[in-house]
């Protein structure tokens with residue numbers, strides 16, 4: 422069924438820039454874009470419905486390419502403790518930090534995890550997100566990693582969202598493997614990944630390469646297991662120190678390397694060569710009061726695509742708005758509004774291996790777009806917080822977000 426969407430302006434994001442079409446029209450057929458161009462050149466089509474978008478600016482549906490959306494409990498009391506002067510080490514000794522989220526996630530049923538994740542996903546959907554990546558990584562054993570990934574799959578089946586599920590079993594060392602990280606990595610590489618991949622629960626594999634998590638050598642064993650399973654990889658890299666995990670990820674042709682505050686020029690060159698996307702996470706930078714900025718000038722200089730994401734997680738980025746990340750990417754990281762918007766559309770899609778079908782308003786791509794009540798796309802990064810009135814179209818259908 423064809424539909425025509427008129428009286429709008431389009432920031433198509435094709436090629437990573439606005440690539441604007443003023444006074445545009447879009448023709449969709451089923452769930453794809455069949456035509457897009459100046460309204461004056463609109464071909465005659467037998468449309469079932471013609472929508473007047475009231476002069477709105479249309480962008481691709483937003484892509485949040487890095488979230489830990491599924492988890493039990495939350496860490497709000499820990500947040501308050503830190504502000505009352507309790508240090509990380511004391512909080513960790515009291516069982517706080519990732520370990521407390523692991524306990525809460527293991528204790529929760531799949532339905533309980535789904536219910537809380539559903540609520541968080543609605544925040545993102547109401548913010549214009551139509552494609553979402555969801556990581557595991559708080560289960561840390563086969564049964565609970567499976568539980569998390571099944572919840573990720575259910576979100577994609579029940580909400581008007583394209584969901585990509587990433588296995589991040591190599592996120593932290595579970596208590597039962599205390600002092601035995603190599604044995605845990607064996608469990609991840611030799612049991613969890615093959616079993617969960619066989620159940621169709623994994624679209625990509627991720628790991629946390631950091632002094633307080635896993636070494637590049639341990640990460641490489643996870644990457645080799647992913648390669649045996651023909652699964653693409655991503656990596657939490659250079660967040661708190663430089664271990665050159667990003668270079669390792671590039672060597673494995675990673676879809677993305679993420680965080681990157683401590684990225685070096687040799688890492689950037691490796692990422693540029695491999696086509697690995699740099700995913701910057703201003704929410705974690707802000708919540709941790711980090712001071713080391715990711716090297717934006719090097720990423721620009723060497724042409725590494727930059728994506729922006731919420732990193733929605735209960736510890737270091739309890740962020741429920743991708744649009745707020747646009748503001749932070751500009752104000753904290755000094756990106757331009759156009760770069761930031763590319764970061765949550767075309768480059769976010771690339772970080773998920775979805776460039777062929779998502780991320781830009783082009784013929785043949787999915788008809789996922791947002792009609793914003795704004796006077797210029799720069800407003801999306803300009804307004805801090807609040808809600809920008811919008812209409813969300815997903816797979817060519819208007820979504821009544823208030824009814825979800």
Ligand SMILES: O=C(O)CC[C@@H]1NC(=O)NC1=O
Pocket residue numbers: 518519522592629657660705734735736737
């Ligand atoms: O604190 C948490 O729950 C997750 C922290 C989060 N995980 C990661 O790999 N980097 C982070 O900042």
Ligand SMILES: [Fe+3]
Pocket residue numbers: 487489657732734
């Ligand atoms: Fe993360």
